[in-house]
Amino acid sequence: MLKDRAAIVGIGQTRFARQLDEPEKTLACRAVLAALDDAGIDPSEVDALASYTMEETDEVELAKSIGAGDITFFSRTGFGGGGSCATVAHLAMAVATGQASVGVAWRARKRGSGVRPWTSTSVQLPTPAQWTRPFGLLRPADEIGMLARRYMHEYGATRDHFFNVALACRNRANQNPAAVMYDRPLTREMYMDARWISEPLCLYDNCLETDGALACVVVGAERARDCRRRPVYVHAAAQGLPAQHHGMVNYWTDDPLTGPAWAAARHLWKHADFGPQDIDAAQIYDAFTPLVPLSLEGYGFCGRGEGAAFTEGGALELGGRLPLNTGGGGLSEGYVHGFNLINEGVKQLRGTSTAQVPNAATCLVTAGEGVPTSALLLRS
Amino acid sequence: MTDTTATGGLLLPWPDADGEPFWEYARRGELRVQTCADCGLRRFPPRPCCPRCHGFDSRWDLLSGRGRIWSFVVAHPPLLPAYAEHAPYPVAVVELDDAPGIRLVGTLTGSVRRPDAPPDDVDPGRLRIGAPVQAVFQTLAPGVTVPRWALTGPADRTAAGGRPG
Numbered sequence: 001m002l003k004d005r006a007a008i009v010g011i012g013q014t015r016f017a018r019q020l021d022e023p024e025k026t027l028a029c030r031a032v033l034a035a036l037d038d039a040g041i042d043p044s045e046v047d048a049l050a051s052y053t054m055e056e057t058d059e060v061e062l063a064k065s066i067g068a069g070d071i072t073f074f075s076r077t078g079f080g081g082g083g084s085c086a087t088v089a090h091l092a093m094a095v096a097t098g099q100a101s102v103g104v105a106w107r108a109r110k111r112g113s114g115v116r117p118w119t120s121t122s123v124q125l126p127t128p129a130q131w132t133r134p135f136g137l138l139r140p141a142d143e144i145g146m147l148a149r150r151y152m153h154e155y156g157a158t159r160d161h162f163f164n165v166a167l168a169c170r171n172r173a174n175q176n177p178a179a180v181m182y183d184r185p186l187t188r189e190m191y192m193d194a195r196w197i198s199e200p201l202c203l204y205d206n207c208l209e210t211d212g213a214l215a216c217v218v219v220g221a222e223r224a225r226d227c228r229r230r231p232v233y234v235h236a237a238a239q240g241l242p243a244q245h246h247g248m249v250n251y252w253t254d255d256p257l258t259g260p261a262w263a264a265a266r267h268l269w270k271h272a273d274f275g276p277q278d279i280d281a282a283q284i285y286d287a288f289t290p291l292v293p294l295s296l297e298g299y300g301f302c303g304r305g306e307g308a309a310f311t312e313g314g315a316l317e318l319g320g321r322l323p324l325n326t327g328g329g330g331l332s333e334g335y336v337h338g339f340n341l342i343n344e345g346v347k348q349l350r351g352t353s354t355a356q357v358p359n360a361a362t363c364l365v366t367a368g369e370g371v372p373t374s375a376l377l378l379r380s
Numbered sequence: 381m382t383d384t385t386a387t388g389g390l391l392l393p394w395p396d397a398d399g400e401p402f403w404e405y406a407r408r409g410e411l412r413v414q415t416c417a418d419c420g421l422r423r424f425p426p427r428p429c430c431p432r433c434h435g436f437d438s439r440w441d442l443l444s445g446r447g448r449i450w451s452f453v454v455a456h457p458p459l460l461p462a463y464a465e466h467a468p469y470p471v472a473v474v475e476l477d478d479a480p481g482i483r484l485v486g487t488l489t490g491s492v493r494r495p496d497a498p499p500d501d502v503d504p505g506r507l508r509i510g511a512p513v514q515a516v517f518q519t520l521a522p523g524v525t526v527p528r529w530a531l532t533g534p535a536d537r538t539a540a541g542g543r544p545g
């Protein structure tokens with residue numbers, strides 16, 4: 001069993017901005033070196049690397065740039081943002097089973113100043129995009145918007161529920177000087193008057209487009225006790241590719257509103273000493289606001305169809321039932337394919353978040369919902 | 381931003397071996413889905429073998445093309461230029477009457493008699509989840525035909541050749 005046998009002992013990040021001048025590879029190196037420095041571990045000790053697809057800096061480039069030693073474990077998880085938490089899961093498994101001793105996971109992206117992935121029309125459309133994009137459904141926002149409208153139709157969710165998600169993230173970003181939206185408050189009027197992107201989703205239902213990089217360092221529990229920072233243990237980890245799932249566009253299962261979160265959650269809680277009611281803070285992947293109510297249901301914080309109502313009454317704010325995305329998340333801190341959610345989870349459990357939940361001891365971190373996903377239960 | 385000038389900037393289907401028959405039938409104006417030749421399970425998207433009985437033989441069953449809107453979005457910019465010129469336009473996911481659980485994406489037209497209408501032909505305000513639609517076929521480029529969805533009332537369904545059922 002993986003339980004608490006590995007820990008995150010270092011985190012690092014670059015600045016987040018709409019545009020950073022340095023190339024992605026440079027940003028990746030800066031974030032990784034910062035994470036190793038935070039851990040107090042020399043880069044020559046790194047022997048495991050984990051990343052996820054749509055990462056431009058490969059293992060060879062990173063290892064030789066930072067001066068890593070011999071790498072004996074490296075993995076790359078598919079499906080973009082669905083793989084964020086899987087990097088830590090793979091490293092935890094590697095160090096817990098003796099395949100490696102010091103693991104580094106990272107993500108560097110120039111999404112703010114680079115091209116949007118969906119604007120490339122010359123590459124072959126991967127299954128299942130070939131069954132949607134030629135039919136006029138071009139962008140991830142359209143694909144999730146489709147599920148969002150169906151969700152509203154089936155369960156009475158409203159735009160106010162999606163606003164609750166956007167607002168909670170923005171409020172936390174307003175407390176986080178590193179967040180892109182640090183000095184930009186959001187009001188209900190701004191949200192309701194915003195331009196549409198893909199109805200029923202408006203501008204503020206969409207994540208930011210950000211340049212930046214983050215990394216973290218994973219070692220075995222024994223070594224973690226000797227590191228510079230308080231260890232944050234990987235209590236449980238899971239990946240989720242549910243039966244008959246189809247990827248980002250999951251319109252062909254019996255129930256498209258039951259996404260990969262459900263499969264990941266079943267595994268996660270089965271291996272945990274605590275349950276959803278014991279989670280002090282949640283970092284839930286928020287490329288689009290509707291993913292949050294869907295994830296709240298999938299990870300068992302409420303029943304099927306109750307995710308929208310769960311967001312009412314300030315539940316996702318500090319002091320609420322489940323403080324959400326306490327650094328601002330992809331919606332308001334920066335969209336770095338969910339890696340900032342991992343590092344924010346670590347900050348909460350170290351007690352160093354800019355929106356600290358008092359005495360936070362447990363945190364759920366999730367990766368992209370809708371795509372084959374992954375999740376972590378972290379504890380202090 | 382766009383790099384397929386030969387196709388007017390549209391995203392055209394790029395079929396793989398499993399999906400090619402779907403597009404071949406679409407060129408003939410037929411909506412067909414892959415069906416296991418051994419156990420009869422209909423499956424979409426197409427794939428090499430049956431997830432239920434693991435048979436590798438399949439046939440392509442002709443469907444009526446009748447369905448109901450399962451959900452829809454209205455796409456606004458930023459979009460690829462070829463799409464932005466018609467924005468905002470609605471796109472629907474349609475659940476097929478004779479193959480529940482198989483849902484196809486497509487743009488909408490106001491009538492079965494206007495298969496080539498622009499994507500913004502239908503006022504999104506007219507759309508409702510559950511509204512009946514009928515598959516029609518639009519030629520996007522030479523040799524490339526995609527199904528899309530025409531809003532129908534009961535009379536339109538007869539005009540479209542929809543069989544009672």
